Amino acid sequence: MKKRRHAAWAPLLGLALSLGSLAVSAVPAAADFRLCNRTQSRVGVAVGYKDNEIWITEGWWNVAANTCETLLRGDLVARFYYLYAVDYDQGGEWSGRAFMCTRDKEFTIRGIEDCLARGFDRTGFMEVDTKEQRGWTVQLTEKTQVDSVRPSAVSPIPGGAPMPTPNPAQRSKTP
Known part of the structure; x- marks a missing residue:
């Protein structure tokens, strides 16, 4: 069951992201898209994906x-998934350059075109x-300073490939 809440924005923290696949075990594991919040804050998360042509x-x-x-x-229906997360307690976000539609309240939106017009x-x-x-499981972690974010700060999950630490210039500050 989804629990959703979008909080007010606060100043951007230095944030890092690491990814990995679900661990392999003798018991068949559920094939889900999961997120582990390895920060000291509550986070709000939105996901995007392509299901067939939509x-x-x-x-x-x-x-x-x-x-x-x-x-x-x-089972995952696509190779690429898209993630946006907000730190409710300390401010900041995990974001990128793939633009999709969201709203402040609980949502399921079909289509990524003309977000503002819609x-x-x-x-x-x-x-x-x-x-x-x-x-797949995504691990969210935090860094206290943007300057301290570097590839060695990424910790992959066993069996998963690490993702390079995002460039601080890719992070957008909130209004």
């Missing part, structure tokens, strides 16, 4: 500090390459 964005999931949440259940916000999402795996 782009879909969904949000908001509330993910408590140091917990994991299944965002999408079942009454939605236009939000930059980060691309997540699942490498065509059946399931």
Whole structure:
């Protein structure tokens, strides 16, 4: 069940992202798209993906500090998923250059074109390459200073490939 809430914006923190696939075990694992919040803050999360020929964005999931949440259940339907997250407690965001539609309240939006004209916000999402795996887990981590963000700050999940630490210039400040 989705728990969603979008909070007011605050100053941007230095943030890092690492990705990995679900761990392989002797018991068949659920093939889901999951997010683990490895920060000390509550975060709000939105996801975007292409299902057949239709782009879909969904949000908001509330993910408590140091917990994991299944965002999408079942086998992944696409190689690339898109993620946007907001730090509710300390401010800041995880964002990127793939623009999709969102809104402040709970949403499922079909299509990514003309967001503003359709009454939605236009939000930059980060691309997540699942490498065509059946399931994937994203790890959100925080850094206290943008200057301290560097590739060595990325910690992959065993069995998963690390994603380069985002360039601080790719992060957008909130109004």
